[in-house]
Amino acid sequence: MSTVANASQGLNKDLGYKAHSIGGFRFERDEYFAHIFYPGGRHLIPVDAFLRALMRDVAWGFFYGTVNFDNVFGTVNHYGTVEMFVGLFNEAYRGSNRHHVETFESKDLKKVFDEMLDDWTNEGFDPFAAPDETGLVFGPKKGNNTAAIRRQRLVADRMVGLPGDLTFRTDPQNRQLADVPTDKPGVFAEPGFENDVHAFNFFDYLSRSDVTWNPSVVSCVKDSQFCATTEEHILPITHGNDRVEWFIQATDEIIWDIDDRGTGKPRSKVVMRAGDVAAMPADIRHRGYSPKRSILIVWENNDSTLPQLYASGKVAPYPVEF
Numbered sequence: 001m002s003t004v005a006n007a008s009q010g011l012n013k014d015l016g017y018k019a020h021s022i023g024g025f026r027f028e029r030d031e032y033f034a035h036i037f038y039p040g041g042r043h044l045i046p047v048d049a050f051l052r053a054l055m056r057d058v059a060w061g062f063f064y065g066t067v068n069f070d071n072v073f074g075t076v077n078h079y080g081t082v083e084m085f086v087g088l089f090n091e092a093y094r095g096s097n098r099h100h101v102e103t104f105e106s107k108d109l110k111k112v113f114d115e116m117l118d119d120w121t122n123e124g125f126d127p128f129a130a131p132d133e134t135g136l137v138f139g140p141k142k143g144n145n146t147a148a149i150r151r152q153r154l155v156a157d158r159m160v161g162l163p164g165d166l167t168f169r170t171d172p173q174n175r176q177l178a179d180v181p182t183d184k185p186g187v188f189a190e191p192g193f194e195n196d197v198h199a200f201n202f203f204d205y206l207s208r209s210d211v212t213w214n215p216s217v218v219s220c221v222k223d224s225q226f227c228a229t230t231e232e233h234i235l236p237i238t239h240g241n242d243r244v245e246w247f248i249q250a251t252d253e254i255i256w257d258i259d260d261r262g263t264g265k266p267r268s269k270v271v272m273r274a275g276d277v278a279a280m281p282a283d284i285r286h287r288g289y290s291p292k293r294s295i296l297i298v299w300e301n302n303d304s305t306l307p308q309l310y311a312s313g314k315v316a317p318y319p320v321e322f
């Protein structure tokens, strides 16, 4: 433990940021980096990348499976508890027994992550925005951007646009989705059903989203969750699937790096263009690159028995045998 204590004294400049701790982990930030101290060492992540990843991990409730901040540090969701790790899915760390894992109650880790995100996010920096649409995060502490990191999801009772429910987005179209048509569908309800039948232009709705890489649940039928999202720049985390995940590329193009989930060894590159559909296997991790803002629809199966079925090999990690 003395290694950790000594190392932390390297950060004795008072930049206005607090240190945040849970279990054997302690997080500190300086002008440029998040420093992650753990029993056995210290890991560094550029602070802009760290906060973008932290924002997703918090907003998604630790998501499905693994959220890799980079190829060393991340979290694994066990749906009630969460593992925080260094090197768990890194062959070199595992091979030399230098990995470290601790398990926390999800609500306890979320509380620490929420506080750290708020403390370390400077005025003018929005970790949900594309880099070209936000200010810089670097330097000493300067104000905060609590409004940006505490965005509330909009939840319709029945459907956006129905009487008494949420109204259609009033935000402007994003600069990179300004070519998305805004025409409205015709709705011809039978007499007596005017308050129950409705439709809106979903592309138009999504083109007004002010966040990137943040799947919103669009429809939920039993375990079928249809999630739409707008993507620009780089997915801030590398997602390790614990189930098959379907992608429908609705506009533009995303290039995906697909690696082995356990070791991080590269498996393939997938280029998805508008209209392409892919089933991302249950045994991979993936990170997407969207050169221009694009619309992606992610179809998730929320069945809680799936991770065990895949992990035990009872079910193949892909949906179809050709």
Ligand SMILES: [Fe+2]
Binding pocket: 239, 240, 241, 245, 280, 286
């Ligand atoms: Fe995924």
